[in-house]
Amino acid sequence: MTKKPIVYIAIRSPPCRAVLMTAAAIGLELDVQDIFRNLDKITNLNLCRTVPILDDNGVIVNDSHVIDTYLVEKYAADDSLYPKDPQKRREVDTLLYFDACHLFPRARLIVEPIFNHGAVEFEEFHIKHMQETYKLSENILGGSSYLCGEQLTIADLHAATSITSGMLYAPLHDETHPRIRAWLNRLSQLPYFDKINKEGLDVLIANIKQKIEENAKSKAQ
Numbered sequence: 001m002t003k004k005p006i007v008y009i010a011i012r013s014p015p016c017r018a019v020l021m022t023a024a025a026i027g028l029e030l031d032v033q034d035i036f037r038n039l040d041k042i043t044n045l046n047l048c049r050t051v052p053i054l055d056d057n058g059v060i061v062n063d064s065h066v067i068d069t070y071l072v073e074k075y076a077a078d079d080s081l082y083p084k085d086p087q088k089r090r091e092v093d094t095l096l097y098f099d100a101c102h103l104f105p106r107a108r109l110i111v112e113p114i115f116n117h118g119a120v121e122f123e124e125f126h127i128k129h130m131q132e133t134y135k136l137s138e139n140i141l142g143g144s145s146y147l148c149g150e151q152l153t154i155a156d157l158h159a160a161t162s163i164t165s166g167m168l169y170a171p172l173h174d175e176t177h178p179r180i181r182a183w184l185n186r187l188s189q190l191p192y193f194d195k196i197n198k199e200g201l202d203v204l205i206a207n208i209k210q211k212i213e214e215n216a217k218s219k220a221q
């Protein structure tokens with residue numbers, strides 16, 4: 001018998017939240033397993049040792065962007081979130097790569113020294129590096145409602161989880177980025193967006209706070 005696809009996640013992770021949102025958007029029930037602090041358990045499923053990981057009845061899919069294209073292709077009632085038309089798909093793919101290569105890595109780089117290198121404060125360079133992506137995103141949005149025009153796609157869900165995570169420590173100024181603010185407000189209207197994203201952001205904030213305290217204690221010893 002076919003079982004619900006399993007997804008291994010850590011809710012604080014932006015790519016994991018994008019996968020949960022995509023599943024919610026297409027009405028797909030997942031068996032969600034939060035394996036925060038237990039990444040060692042999944043080295044056999046993902047040699048890169050990262051979450052999210054999808055196990056769809058033995059089909060293992062790694063990388064959130066690939067997972068979401070797979071989920072939409074396989075389970076969505078229509079292709080609106082990831083269009084089959086080559087020209088439209090090219091636009092969505094470009095923005096998925098923009099997230100994978102720029103938005104998410106820069107958001108992650110802000111917190112990396114705290115999580116993995118004993119730092120007790122954020123580095124100005126990383127903050128500025130993230131803020132540069134806001135300018136790019138503002139230009140990409142142009143006068144459109146979503147990143148790829150008037151239709152919501154998985155590129156929006158990925159970019160939004162990365163940007164809102166980056167914004168926690170690299171502030172976004174509404175006056176200079178009105179299009180991003182309007183776009184985020186639009187995404188907030190989706191029934192699943194705030195519920196999933198806020199939970200993750202809250203966990204991320206709490207984890208960072210705790211880690212800074214731990215790092216400060218070890219420095220003082």
Ligand SMILES: N[C@@H](CCC(=O)N[C@@H](CS)C(=O)NCC(=O)O)C(=O)O
Pocket residue numbers: 010012013014015039049050051052062063064065100
């Ligand atoms: N490009 C990957 C990036 C995944 C990634 O870096 N995930 C982080 C959490 S945000 C992770 O699993 N890190 C493992 C670790 O820090 O040990 C994707 O989109 O799935």
